[in-house]
Amino acid sequence: MEILRVIRNQTDKSGICFLVIGGHAVNHYGFARQTGDLDLLASKEDREFWNSLLADLKFTNRQNHEVFARFEPREIASWPIDLMFVEKEILKEILARSEDASFGSVSAPVPCIEHMIALKLHALKQRQSFREEKDFIDVQELRKRSNLSQEAFRALCEKYDRIDVYERLDGKK
Secondary structure, eight states: OHHHHHHHHHHHHHTOOEEEEHHHHHHHTTOOOOOSSEEEEEEGGGHHHHHHHHHHTTEEEEEEOSSEEEEEESSTTSOOEEEEEEOHHHHHHHHHTOEEEEETTEEEEEOOHHHHHHHHHHHHHTOOHHHHHHHHHHHHHHHHHOOOOHHHHHHHHHHTTOHHHHHHHTTTO
């Protein structure tokens, strides 16, 4: 994935940390599903770095919110990039338990499977109907591949106000 290689090169030079999340990270855990973008998790403190880097790479900022930004390439040959921004300490916590994943000619960190489930539950908390089934299936498949206890999974579902996800997946055991 050429765009990720370029991003990784620039972030390494600048000492900027990030993780690959979303569909590419789900794929890393052995559940193959299609994705049409590159999702990254970064520190809010590094937002200007990302805005500058992606502008230099000829991406246009199409959405800009406090915790989210979407960039679209000017060339059709590249992936759109979604950035989720978190506090620096949260990023450090997620990085501490992350693992390196291979994306063709480049490796990049992905959250541990428990953090991936939490990120997906966070997405489900938004209750966006167009994402609901895809994110539910991601949680289901990540749950199958995790060694998360039933109690820990229930606690995550409660934290993100999606006890219904727990009930659909684990509640009938």
